Amino acid sequence: MNLGLGNLGALAAGDTQADRVVPRTGFTAQLTLFAAATMAFLAVFTLALSLASGRLAARWGDELARSSTIRIVAPQDQRAAQTEAALRLLETTRGVQSARALTDAEQQALLAPWLGPDLALDALPVPRLIEVIEAPDGFDATGLRLRLQAEVPGAVLDDHTRWRAPLVQAAHRLRALGWLSTLLIALTMGAMVTLAAHAALAANAQVIAVLRLVGATDTYIARAFVRRFTLRALGGAAIGTALGMAAMLALPRASDAGSVLTGIGFQGWHWAIPLLVPLLAAIVAFAATGAAARRTLRELA
Amino acid sequence: MNLGLGNLGALAAGDTQADRVVPRTGFTAQLTLFAAATMAFLAVFTLALSLASGRLAARWGDELARSSTIRIVAPQDQRAAQTEAALRLLETTRGVQSARALTDAEQQALLAPWLGPDLALDALPVPRLIEVIEAPDGFDATGLRLRLQAEVPGAVLDDHTRWRAPLVQAAHRLRALGWLSTLLIALTMGAMVTLAAHAALAANAQVIAVLRLVGATDTYIARAFVRRFTLRALGGAAIGTALGMAAMLALPRASDAGSVLTGIGFQGWHWAIPLLVPLLAAIVAFAATGAAARRTLRELA
Amino acid sequence: MIELENVAYSYGGGELLSDISVKLAPGSFHFLTGPSGAGKTTLLKLCYGALLPTAGVVRIFGADVRAMQRDDVAHLRRRMGVVHQDCQFLNHLPVAENIALPLTASGRDAKAAEADLDDLMAWVGLTERAQALPPELSGGERQRAALARAVIMSPDVVLADEPTGNVDWDMSQRLLRLLVELNKMGKTVLIATHDLSLIRAAKVHVQARVLRIANRRVQLAGADL
């Protein structure tokens, strides 16, 4: 049987005669439509989840995971010297991309929530903060800590990575979970369409017998069924995708604070991705029904 | 036809003779099993999501949303007096459950990440912090701010609610979404089982005709089909639930940092809730198939 | 037993049967004949309540079919044996179970009737095919199985639609004898057939009346057969 993917186009063109010989098989048809719609709806959501958690992971990964702080806690007169020493040490540390001491203004901004905006930092024994940007491979925090301990007694390394890494990891895991779910949904849809096609073919054993009796080739018979089911899956998935995207738009918009939880949604060109869902559904249905038809026709031979 | 819910028990008891008269209808059977399993699997996840976000909302709501901070930024000699004044003012403020000044030790602990643990707070012009616990209805932040401005010039109200409320709200919304999804999944399963039952009944029009010809009552015929489908949905849902719970156990355990994202799972007696899923599936299938059978038998009359 | 009073029937187009009055008395033996498409099968379906008359009254065992619930019809069917023109079986059950189906469907113990079943299967020549599935039977074997199923409950009325269309002459005589035996036990029998030689052969064994459908009416056929 010649049912390669290349025929997908020819399929769409249609053959009204071949269409008529296969009965509408009411409930199996509705079941296929419904299953395709449900799966497409779910696919839109998991796709959105994957994309959103991908964005989250990227943001957190880029902005936060790669920065650390060194605090110079020392008597007023030694602070500048120790800061200098720490910066020199960092220059020769592998895995440190850049390091710089924060200005007074920056430190004031950081501390304002706690101490109010009116502090004269010069007059206070407030530690000096050094911002360290890691190189992509990161640095050896333990080694750095040991060296600082030896050369700059007042320095304390505050490694944000320890805090952020699990979050970034979680976002990555969520994204992986999202893609996995999308794959599972595609497989589920394939399985459902296959079973529905099998059910329809089995229920139409007499139709197949009659068509064979009058000299119809297996390709002709298979194509009639495959066409029916592919179009149904396409239609169902289109409905499901449309509903899914509508639901997505109706979701409360992401507020900044709650973006971790409600930021699920598409942004920019990502809105085009769910449009692939019906197409993929049609391809899955085409392959699944083709296999089902070939198997049933062989069994009924 | 007598197919009330009370018959669910009699149904389980079974009637081997009535069972035999309905053919196994291979693929529709597999489709029902599969759909029930998939839906149960999904139901387990959305249930877990709902419960987890319920927990999250409760935690955030209780611990964080109801606390605010007042910062007394004043010259060293006026701090104690202004703190006293602020506390008195808070005592007469509606919606404030309690208010107390933090001790030096507590403030030190709060500031340690920024300033290091060796600060002598007494010697510093660090503001005094007052922790305010709201009454359940909350207080009028704007009104309080105005009164503080008038009576305690150095007081700054830092209203956590502004930060936390959207998060709590998001968690609530997520929980609502979870329950909604669970309901949608139940409806979807009902629809799929109904369609599958309709498909099976339509494909078995001849079986029904034969049974009627030999004097079988509609109740007898319907019960044979309903029993078949209810047991299938029960079996499929049991498989899906087991798989869902296994997947839940296999998920990476919630680390503290990532709990917002990976804390999806059951805790304590909540593990018993998904066990209801197969039971609910059986009830849904029983009702759905019963309706389908009654309709088909009426139509074929 | 079965009474049709001024019955008319139409499938939606013109009237197929008009103003028909027939009475099947207990213990009577009737043939129903007429050209293909005249309405023999339709008339039979009216007699066992599968179709409701568009006009007139059909009474089965004294009860008006139009006043019946579906479960009443089911209970009446247990007192009637029907052979469909296109024999219908449960294709997933062996022939023997198909023949015993009226027993199981009415909740009786099929085991108790096993001896009857064996006798019956032997009479219609299906003993060797007892465990075959219906689609594995030949056309004639299916017809014999259908007749066996119709009489297994030894019903008060047997309505048979072309029960011998696919069997050879010897077998048709065997099947006819079975129905004649039942009639002698007091059962009412109605056979729809286009096969006039079958009717002629029957007249040797039994006092049969022949009804003929022509021009939408039923006439009593005379000696012209």
Added chain:
Amino acid sequence: MIELENVAYSYGGGELLSDISVKLAPGSFHFLTGPSGAGKTTLLKLCYGALLPTAGVVRIFGADVRAMQRDDVAHLRRRMGVVHQDCQFLNHLPVAENIALPLTASGRDAKAAEADLDDLMAWVGLTERAQALPPELSGGERQRAALARAVIMSPDVVLADEPTGNVDWDMSQRLLRLLVELNKMGKTVLIATHDLSLIRAAKVHVQARVLRIANRRVQLAGADL
């Protein structure tokens, strides 16, 4: 046309047909008879490639059926008209389209053959029922439709299994005449039937040979008919 050489067939149990050699020459007219369950339908199915012989060789239009692909069989079927014993139709299409099905299935334009279709429907008396669905036909009407479908392509071979089992005598003569006409046009015809009077009637119009299945063999029946 169709040749069976030392053919045997069994459905799994004992042999149903043994060592059968039959040759249907082009333009010949055969009857196939024998008791119910003897294997008439089975032999016909061997002749059109629906069953493969368990021993021996079946050649259709010169090609060995065992060497054929499924699509080859499909193409051969277009040159053969087959009437099944239990007539099978597409129940969702009107009778007229069912009869025209061999044309559509082989990709021909059914419109072009419309005049032929009308003639044929008239001959088998189905003009008025052309738009009915097959389940709405009477038993005899279905059989006539099946025969009409078998001959619509004016095939080289017509194989008919009990084509007159459900029709009255007059109609069976009409159907027989149709097959005799085809035979006179050079087509090969094989009719399986248990109805000896049909065979006797045919002998008036056509030189027919009668094959009889008995004891797993095929014999040429003589003047004993």
